[in-house]
Amino acid sequence: PPALTTEAAAGLPTAFLTAWYALHRVARLAPGERVLIHSASGGTGLAAIAVARLLGAEVLATAGTEEKRRYLRGTGIRCVMDSRSLDFAEQTRQATGGEGVDVVLNSLAGPAVRAGLEALRPFGRFVELGVRDILADAALKLAPLRHNITFSTVDLIELQQRKPKLFGTLLREVMDHIAAGRLKPLLCTAYPLDLAADAFHLMAGARHIGKMVLTVPDRGETTAVLPDGPPVVRPDGAYIVTGGLGGLGIATARWLAEQGAGRVVLNGRRSPSLETARAVKDLPGQTTIVLGDISLPGTAERLVEAATEGDMPLRGVVHCAMVLSDAALGTIRDYQIKRVWAPKVTGAWNLHRATTGHALDFFVLYSSMSSLLGNAGQGTYAAANAWLDSFATWRTRGGLPTLAVNWGPWGETGQATDFADRGYETIPTREGIEALHTLLAHQRVQTAVIPGPPQTWIPRAGSASSLFALLAPDDLPAADEPESGGSGIHARLQGLPAGIARQSALETYLGDHIRAILRTGSATLDPQTPLKALGFDSLLATELRVRLETELPVRLAGNFIWQHPTVASLATALAALMGLAPEAKTSP
Template sequence: DISYFSFDLGEVSRQTPELISSMFKELSKGFEDRSLKPMEHKVFSIRESASAFRYMAQAKHIGKIVISTQDIPLIRADAAYLITGGMGALGLKVAEWMVDEGARNLVLMGRKSPSDETARIIEQLSDSGAQITVANGDVSSESDMKAIFEKIQPSLKGIIHAAGVLDDAMIPDQTPERFEQVMMPKVAGAWNLHQLTEDKDLDFFVMFSSAASIIGNSGQSNYAAANAFLDALAHFRHNKGLPATSINWGHWADIGMAASQRNRGSRLEGQGIRGIKTENGLAILKKILYEKPVQICVLDIDWQTYLSSIPVQTAFFSQLVRTEEIRQPEIIDKLRQTAIEQRSGILLEVIREFAGKVMGYEASLQVNVREPLMDQGFDSLMAVELRNRLSQIIGKTLPVSLLFDYPTLEKIRDFILIEVLDMNEDRQIKVEEK
C-alpha cells in the first residue's frame, strides 16, 4: 500500500524547530562524506533563456533546469573541442579564436598532415597554453572517427564541422564521382559525427553549411545538395532534443575555399555578394554559439544587385526587393537613341567589359573580340555567368548555349543586336569575315 500525506513544512518548523535542525545536521554529514550528491541539473545562461524553455518543453530532462544570471563561459578550459577541416585556413582561424576565448584542449582533424605554415600556427597556439592535438583521418570514415573519439580527452563538449571540398561543374558535366567527392565529407562526415556523439552531453554541434543551399550558385549543384543535408540534419537533431546549428555561410573574404580559387571572390562581388571579413565572421560565430539557432544564413549581400544579376526572378526572393526597385536595363534606351552605325560598337564594348569582369581582368581590352572566348580561358561556369549578366542588361533571356553557338564577342554582339533586339530594321548589318 502507498499512502500520501500533505503537510506544511513551515508549520512543522515552527512547532518543532529542533527536528528541522537535526535533519539539516544529518544532511550536512551526507554532503561532507559525499554520500549525498546534488540532484541532476542543466544550467543555461540568462541569454539562453529561450533555449532553456524549449529544452524544458521537450520533457526529456532529468532533474532541474537552472537559469544562471552569471554568464556561463562559452568555451571552457576543462573541456575538449573537435574541429573537422581544422587544418584548413578557416578551421585554423576558428581554432585561434577558440583559444582566445579560453579553449585549452583542441583536436584539429584533417586528411593531410599539417603544412609548414599550419605547423607554425599550431606551435603558436601551444605556446599560448593550449593543448593542440592533430588528428589525421577522414571524417567520412566511421572507423577513423571512432579511433579519434576514443583518444579525445578530457570530455568532448563541442564540435565545429568545417570539412568540405569543391568540385564545380554545370549539371551536364557533373558525374557520380564528382557528387561523391563533395558529398562524402559533408553528408557521411556529419552523419558519423551525429551518431558518435548522440549520447554525449555537448554544449554545441555546429556545422558549417553554405548559402549555396539557400540561394544556389552556378555550377554547385553537388555542393548545394551536400550542404542542404547539413541543414536538414540540424533540424533532425533539434527535434531529438540534441544541440545542433547549421550556418549557411556566404564566402569569407580572405580565407576558405572561395578565397583560394581564382576569380571566384571577384565574380561573387560582381553579383552583389561581398566576402565576409574574418573578424566579422568570428564575431558572428560567437553570437551564434550563444543564441543556438537551429539554422541561420550569414550573407553580406546587396539584394538589388544580386537580383539584377540573375536572369529569372523567383517567388523565393519576392519579399526582399520590390519589383520596381530592380534596375531596369538602360542599354536598350541608349542603343535606340544612338545613330544606327554606332550601335554595333557601343554594344560590343559593353559585352567586352562584362567578359573582362567575368575573367577577372582589370582592363576589358585584354579580351580579344575576335578570338573564341574558350580559347582565352573561359570555362563553362564563366559562360553561364556572362550569359546571365548579358540577359539582365538587355532584359531578355539568352540561350544557355550562347557561347557555344556564338564563340566570339563579335558574334555574340551580332546575335544580340540582330536576333534578340531586332535593331537591324533600317539597315542590313554586314558582318565582316574574319
C-alpha cells in the first residue's frame, strides 16, 4: 500500500501471512472464540493479535519478560501470562471460568506443548508454529487430544514452495486488509545495515518487541568482516586454569601468557613432574601454581585468592580438570561415577560459586565430543561433559558469559594422543588454541571442535538425526559398521558345519567389528595377530565388548577381550560361550 514507509512494509509479509494463514485458514478462528497466543510481543505474535481481533476473537497472551507483558497489557489484553512458566495452562482455565480456549497459537517447545494442549476446550485447535520439537522428532502423548482436538502445523516456506497460488491469494488478502486500515502496520525498530550485528544479538537474546528491520542506504561503505573487538585476554587481569598441570592445561596457560595475561594461576592435584615444572617456568609473565583437588571445598576459593592478590581483578577461568574411568554402561559403579564427575561437575560448580561477584570476561569449560557422539565405555564421562554443556547455557542465560567446547582428540598433548597412532585426524595444539581464541572472540556458548571429515566420528545410527543430518553424507564408508548383521550371526553359525566353517564365519564377523572400531576400511586381518598389535587399548577393547554383548546372547567379563587377545582365540571362546564350539554338533 502506498501510504506505508519502506521500513513498515518490510515488517509486514512474513508476520501477517503466518498469522493470517494460521488463524484464519488453519484454525478457522470464529467470532466470539478465544485464542491463546504465545510469545505475543514478537512480530508474528503482534500480527496474530491484530488478526484475532479482526476475526472477532478474544485474545489471551504470554510473553517472556515483565517488560513485554506490560506492553501487551497496554494493548488491551486482560490476561497476559509468563511464557517461561507452565503455569499459563492453569491460569488460562481460571481466566476462562474453567473452559479453556478454542485455539492455541504455539511457538513454545518441550513440556509447554503438552501444557498448551491442556489449555484447550473440547473441539479446540492447536496450531504449531515452532520447529524445534518437530525436527527433534519429539514424542507427543495423545491423551489431551481425546476431546476432538485438532493439531496442525504451519510452515510458510513450504506453503510458498508447494502452493504458490494459495500463498499469493493469502498475500493479497492481507494487503487488502492493510490498505483498508483493518490491519495496522507492526511496531518496527529499524537498524542501519552497519549495525546488523547489534540487531542480531538483540534478536538472539529475545529482547526485542515487534519486528526488527535492516535499512540499506543508497550508498556508503562499511567493513564486510566481523571486527576483532576488544582483546580476549587483558594485561591487567588474572586467569585461573584448573587441570593446569596437564598437557592441555599447560597449552592453555601458554596461550594466556602469550596474550599478555597479568597473572595465570595453575591448579593441579599433585606436584608437577620435572618436565611440567620446566614448562611452567618457561611461560612468560607471572605464573603461580596452587595445588589442590578442585572438587573439594576451599580449593576454588584459594585459587581466586591467589589470582586476585594485590587487588588484581579476576578476568577469566578455564576449567580443564578431568579424570577418566571407563566402563561399559551396565558395569559402571558408584565410585567410577564419583571419580569422573568430581573434577568435571563438582569442580565447575565450586568455581562458579567461588567466582560469584567477579566480573569475568569468560568462564571456559573443556567438554568433550563424547557428550555429542557418545563413546563406548565412556557413559559416565559423556554424562559429565553433557552436564558442562548444559551448565554453560544456564550460566549464560543468567548473564554470566560461559563457553563449553566439545573438544575432539588433540594429537600433540593431552590424554587422547593415541588417536593419531590409530590413524585418526587430530587437533594440532596451535590450531586448537586458535579455535579457542575464535570462540571466545565470537562469544559462543557451546561449540564442538572436531578434526577430520564428519563421517570419521558420526556413527551410522546417528547420521540421520536432526543434529548430524546436515553434516554426515549419505554415502558413509562401509567400514563404519560390520557388513554382516549381528542380529542373525547366532542363527547363521548354528546352520554351519562344526569346525573350520563355523570358526571362519565367526572370525569374519569379529573382523568386521574390529575394522569398524579401528576405521581400517576393508584391510584384511590375520586371525592370529594380537589385538594390541593392531592398536587396541582398554577403551577400544571396551567398545568391542559392548558391541558383542549388544548383538550376541552372551555376557562377557570385563577383561574377556584381553584373556583372548587374537581374533582366532576370541572366536573360539565366544563360540564356546554360545554353545557353538567347533566340535559341537549342529543344532537340529
